[in-house]
Amino acid sequence: MSVVILLMICSICVAGGFLVAYLWSVKKGQFDDLEASGFRILHDTKPVADKGDFQNSKIPK
Amino acid sequence: MAEVAVESHICYHCGTGTRRVVRYADKDFCCDGCKSVYALLEQNELCQYYDLNSHPAGSQAVGLDGALKEQSHKFAFLDNKEIAQQLYVFSSDSECHIEFYLPQVHCSSCVYLLENLHKLLPGVAMSALNFSKKTLKVSFSPAETSPRNIAQFLTGIGYEPYFSLSDLGDGNAQRGGLVKGASQQRLYRLGVAGFCFGNIMLLSFPEYFEWGRGDLDGLKSYFLVLNLILIVPVMLYSAQEFYSLAWGGLKKRYLTIDLPIVLAMLITLGRSLYEVANHLGPGYFDSLSGIVFFMLLGRFLQDKTHQKLSFDRDYTSYFPLSASVWKAGKTNSVPLTEIQKGDELVIHNQELIPVDARLAHGIAHIDYSFVTGESNPVSVQAGEWLYAGGRQLAGSIRVIAEKSMSQGYLVSLWNKSKQRSETSSGIENNYVHKASQWFTVALFTIAIGAAAYWWVVDASRVWKAVTSVLIVACPCALLLSVTFTHGHLLSVLAKNGLYVRGASVLESWRRVTVAIFDKTGTLTHSGRPKISFQGGELSSSVWDALGALALESSHPYARKVGHWLDRMRVPISDVVNVVGQGVEGAVDGVKYRLGNKRFVGLSAGMWVGMDGLVNHSGFAVGGLGESVSAATRNGGDLDVSGGSEIWCSVDGVVVGKFVLFSAYRDGLRGMLRRWRDDGKVVHVVSGDTASEKRVLQELLPIGSVLKFEQKPHQKQEIVKSLQGMGEVVMMVGDGLNDAGALMEADFGIAVSEDMGYFSPGCDAILMGDSLPKLHALWRLVQRGKRVIWWSFFVSILYNLVGLSFAVRGDLNPMIAAILMPASSISIVLFTWLATLYGSWREGLR
Numbered sequence: 001m002s003v004v005i006l007l008m009i010c011s012i013c014v015a016g017g018f019l020v021a022y023l024w025s026v027k028k029g030q031f032d033d034l035e036a037s038g039f040r041i042l043h044d045t046k047p048v049a050d051k052g053d054f055q056n057s058k059i060p061k
Numbered sequence: 062m063a064e065v066a067v068e069s070h071i072c073y074h075c076g077t078g079t080r081r082v083v084r085y086a087d088k089d090f091c092c093d094g095c096k097s098v099y100a101l102l103e104q105n106e107l108c109q110y111y112d113l114n115s116h117p118a119g120s121q122a123v124g125l126d127g128a129l130k131e132q133s134h135k136f137a138f139l140d141n142k143e144i145a146q147q148l149y150v151f152s153s154d155s156e157c158h159i160e161f162y163l164p165q166v167h168c169s170s171c172v173y174l175l176e177n178l179h180k181l182l183p184g185v186a187m188s189a190l191n192f193s194k195k196t197l198k199v200s201f202s203p204a205e206t207s208p209r210n211i212a213q214f215l216t217g218i219g220y221e222p223y224f225s226l227s228d229l230g231d232g233n234a235q236r237g238g239l240v241k242g243a244s245q246q247r248l249y250r251l252g253v254a255g256f257c258f259g260n261i262m263l264l265s266f267p268e269y270f271e272w273g274r275g276d277l278d279g280l281k282s283y284f285l286v287l288n289l290i291l292i293v294p295v296m297l298y299s300a301q302e303f304y305s306l307a308w309g310g311l312k313k314r315y316l317t318i319d320l321p322i323v324l325a326m327l328i329t330l331g332r333s334l335y336e337v338a339n340h341l342g343p344g345y346f347d348s349l350s351g352i353v354f355f356m357l358l359g360r361f362l363q364d365k366t367h368q369k370l371s372f373d374r375d376y377t378s379y380f381p382l383s384a385s386v387w388k389a390g391k392t393n394s395v396p397l398t399e400i401q402k403g404d405e406l407v408i409h410n411q412e413l414i415p416v417d418a419r420l421a422h423g424i425a426h427i428d429y430s431f432v433t434g435e436s437n438p439v440s441v442q443a444g445e446w447l448y449a450g451g452r453q454l455a456g457s458i459r460v461i462a463e464k465s466m467s468q469g470y471l472v473s474l475w476n477k478s479k480q481r482s483e484t485s486s487g488i489e490n491n492y493v494h495k496a497s498q499w500f501t502v503a504l505f506t507i508a509i510g511a512a513a514y515w516w517v518v519d520a521s522r523v524w525k526a527v528t529s530v531l532i533v534a535c536p537c538a539l540l541l542s543v544t545f546t547h548g549h550l551l552s553v554l555a556k557n558g559l560y561v562r563g564a565s566v567l568e569s570w571r572r573v574t575v576a577i578f579d580k581t582g583t584l585t586h587s588g589r590p591k592i593s594f595q596g597g598e599l600s601s602s603v604w605d606a607l608g609a610l611a612l613e614s615s616h617p618y619a620r621k622v623g624h625w626l627d628r629m630r631v632p633i634s635d636v637v638n639v640v641g642q643g644v645e646g647a648v649d650g651v652k653y654r655l656g657n658k659r660f661v662g663l664s665a666g667m668w669v670g671m672d673g674l675v676n677h678s679g680f681a682v683g684g685l686g687e688s689v690s691a692a693t694r695n696g697g698d699l700d701v702s703g704g705s706e707i708w709c710s711v712d713g714v715v716v717g718k719f720v721l722f723s724a725y726r727d728g729l730r731g732m733l734r735r736w737r738d739d740g741k742v743v744h745v746v747s748g749d750t751a752s753e754k755r756v757l758q759e760l761l762p763i764g765s766v767l768k769f770e771q772k773p774h775q776k777q778e779i780v781k782s783l784q785g786m787g788e789v790v791m792m793v794g795d796g797l798n799d800a801g802a803l804m805e806a807d808f809g810i811a812v813s814e815d816m817g818y819f820s821p822g823c824d825a826i827l828m829g830d831s832l833p834k835l836h837a838l839w840r841l842v843q844r845g846k847r848v849i850w851w852s853f854f855v856s857i858l859y860n861l862v863g864l865s866f867a868v869r870g871d872l873n874p875m876i877a878a879i880l881m882p883a884s885s886i887s888i889v890l891f892t893w894l895a896t897l898y899g900s901w902r903e904g905l906r
Contacts (some may be wrong), residue, residue, distance in 0.1 A: 005283055012260060012287070019256040026248045036192035038174070039169035042113060 065203065074099050075219075076116025079627055092612075097663045098218050103616030105180050107166035110170045117170030127720060135216075135409070138224075138383035138394035139209035148208065148224075150198065155187065158200050159208050159224040160528050167193045182206065182214050207264050224382045244712050247302075251357045252802045254299035257291045260352040264288055265347045279390065285337055295332060295350045299357060313516040318540050321501045324353065324857065325531050332528040338863040345532055348881040355885040359541050363564050380449075380466075384408075386413045387459055395467055404426075404462045415449045419444060420465010422640075423458030427451035430581055438705070450797060455616065494905050500539055504531070511868040529867035532877065538856030541888050542849055550845045557905050558831030559810075559838050566824045572789045576736050577780065577802070579794035580747035580757070584725055590618075592625045594906035596709075603716070605631045606648040607709055609879045610655055614644040618705055619655055622719045643707075654710045661710040728833030730760055735836040737762035746779055748798050777801035793827070793835070815878075837903040851895065852888050859884035 025031065071078055075090040079547060083090040086103065090096040095118065102110055112116060138144050151158040171190070175197050178188040184206030188199045199211055211532075212222050264284040303326070307319035326349060333344025385392040385407040392407050397415050400406070405421060406412055414427070425441040432450040441447055441504035447460055469669055511526045546562035554561055561567065578584055592836070599607075604626060611623030613636045636646040643656015654661050708718040736743050743765040751769040758767065768779070775793075780802045783790050792799065793808035795813065803809030803823045811823040812832060827835065863880045866873070900906070 004280055008264070011263070015256060015260060017484070019252060022252045023249060026245055026252070031245075031248060032192050033191040033644070036153070036172050036190055039172040040112075042169055043109065043173050043176075 075118035115172045136209045136212040141394040161197045163220040189565045237808040250299040252355040257295045258354040268343045292346045347878045359544035406454045417464045418460035421459045426455035542852030545892040552902045558828035561825040573791040575788045577744040577792045582795035585723040590721040609633045610646045661708040734762045734831045773798045780805040848895040
């Protein structure tokens with residue numbers, strides 16, 4: 001049954017990956033403004049750059 | 062001349078119906094402002110703006126035409142390096158970042174347009190809009206453009222940035238950062254708790270279904286170890302908030318609901334560790350992490366703040382950033398805080414008077430309605446006092462500052478009202494608090510009872526029974542029902558235009574016995590006056606000419622008349638705006654004039670038939686001192702009580718006048734009656750004169766109290782004396798003149814037309830259009846209490862089932878694991894459905 005342990009470890013790693021992705025997105029400010037991103041998707045033109053990143057950064061890239 | 066039938070057209074840009082059409086590129090526009098925005102977008106191939114929403118500009122474009130004409134100086138202060146520097150988020154020689162607050166942002170088209178700013182305005186590198194905060198962050202190159210340029214451009218396309226004194230200084234930036242940090246922290250904790258809860262649940266499955274059959278027994282110990290690891294971040298990180306709140310309550314010798322929760326968590330943890338260590342069972346890690354997760358979720362929903370609103374505004378958000386100081390023949394922008402006594406200031410049309418001052422030069426026509434509640438503008442002679450907070454209505458004036466900002470009347474008014482006793486609100490008399498105390502006592506009684514019983518019957522099971530009781534009956538169901546109900550209530554209220562500071566103030570609103578309303582700006586609609594014309598029959602071409610002329614005026618009232626008339630657009634020539642007097646223009650060689658009596662050439666007594674309406678009652682401004690009340694009206698200005706007048710003449714012959722009345726909002730009568738029907742006393746307290754007493758009496762239910770000419774501090778006294786009689790007072794007001802009363806009242810509601818702009822400190826902000834719904838909203842909050850009681854009842858049912866196992870001392874982890882999330886989820890569902898039902902019953906959205 002050691003395969004179950006292997007699977008368990010895999011599943012926790014995958015879930016942990018999602019947790020890290022979530023924490024990263026909170027940190028990047030993706031949850032600061034939930035409405036605008038929904039609108040941006042409707043626009044034909046490509047955005048100039050990552051808006052979320054720009055909203056947060058104090059130093060220009 | 063026969064009336065030419067013209068159908069109404071819809072403006073392609075803003076959706077206003079109009080007969081004065083401007084045609085451009087096969088499309089109809091209501092004014093040149095709208096047309097030029099369209100032209101600009103078309104030129105830059107940004108017409109997707111119009112595909113995303115039809116007529117996207119909406120009401121923000123009203124006055125676009127006129128706004129541009131006079132506002133070129135408005136953002137002059139942005140040229141002042143010192144001021145601009147404080148507004149920058151980042152600055153270097155090659156690139157600067159600045160954040161604008163744009164209250165007009167409202168739809169997906171706004172996002173599209175504003176984020177394409179770099180295509181429209183050279184020098185702008187990038188712009189990003191935060192839709193919920195309505196802030197636009199712009200990155201630009203200071204060599205190519207300036208903040209002033211950007212601000213003026215934004216105004217031109219219908220997004221006028223709003224600056225106020227509170228934007229200045231580091232304090233502002235720091236506060237913003239703190240709020241952001243706190244809400245992110247909560248999201249982190251929620252995420253970590255959710256992750257651990259889900260995984261612990263998964264790892265506990267073998268235990269639930271007992272597919273033990275022996276072959277999995279070896280795995281169980283590995284799963285236990287994983288559970289042990291996963292519970293660590295939940296207890297040490299996610300649950301921190303509960304520890305600090307419980308500890309804070311203990312230090313103040315005050316029993317909060319967090320204390321029994323922390324106790325239950327620690328006991329659950331302790332017993333689980335004991336069981337694991339002694340190989341007695343898998344422990345209750347799943348229930349424990351579930352509790353933490355659901356409670357955090359509930360608090361998150363309840364405290365979801367209205368980011369765009371601030372309930373603790375003070376006068377600094379009302380004042381502009383700077384004033385123009387006149388020195389040696391030119392004007393400089395100077396930060397407001399640096400204005401000294403004796404400085405000569407230039408106040409432009411529609412600007413606020415920043416400090417108490419004396420009029421030096423020009424025609425002053427001041428609207429003090431925000432400060433005093435008096436709705437008619439007052440005219441002031443050279444050498445007389447002008448008070449901070451008034452708005453100049455008629456062109457530019459020059460004034461000599463007599464006090465620095467911090468000594469002014471407005472600031473003293475503010476500071477006086479700040480001395481508020483903090484005892485009235487708070488959680489001391491909260492029914493939730495009472496229920497939780499009752500719950501805690503009952504819980505301990507049951508636990509001790511079970512202990513006593515097992516002590517007699519089987520002493521070895523005492524420890525097990527007591528801990529089981531405490532685990533099962535964790536008051537989290539209680540907490541969940543309160544936080545989730547309040548969370549739902551707040552979001553329904555917000556959807557209907559009432560933004561409440563937080564759940565804690567709802568209780569005082571629920572217990573209200575007296576409702577006090579202010580008149581000007583609250584019951585009346587200051588922005589949209591009712592207009593009527595008194596005078597002779599006029600031909601269609603005269604109406605067209607008057608309509609066109611009114612729109613050319615620089616006076617806001619005259620422009621309102623123009624929009625009200627809504628006539629065909631006719632070419633008009635020789636337009637002359639005489640500030641403070643009126644406007645003159647010619648159509649087909651005929652001269653038309655709009656303005657005050659003297660301007661149209663009307664001498665006293667000539668218009669006897671109509672002068673009966675004109676009431677030259679003395680003007681008194683509450684609390685502003687003698688000098689203002691002594692201000693004489695020079696006969697025939699636009700300021701007659703009962704409404705403002707604009708006279709008109711054709712070729713020197715006076716043909717009549719437009720009268721502008723402040724109109725009462727629709728649907729007030731029913732709303733006010735329903736307060737009475739619920740046994741509440743309605744008061745109307747106004748800073749205005751008693752001229753509209755009869756209209757108001759008609760509007761109000763029987764038994765209401767009416768008071769006129771109340772100065773700001775008198776309003777506050779009224780609230781205080783009612784409270785002294787044991788009443789719970791709700792105050793609904795708008796301006797600074799109500800600020801004291803709003804703070805004094807048990808529940809203060811500030812009425813605001815435009816959410817982004819200034820409203821005084823209060824417990825809730827109500828959108829002006831939602832005022833008729835106020836009573837229904839209050840009823841909903843009443844229902845909220847019932848919802849909470851019912852969900853208590855539901856959770857008690859669960860607790861009884863759980864306790865019936867627990868007191869026997871054989872609580873199976875599987876039963877705990879089913880009961881715990883089942884009760885949490887059903888309470889979450891129940892409160893949501895009940896609030897939805899309640900708002901449906903009250904006819905709310």
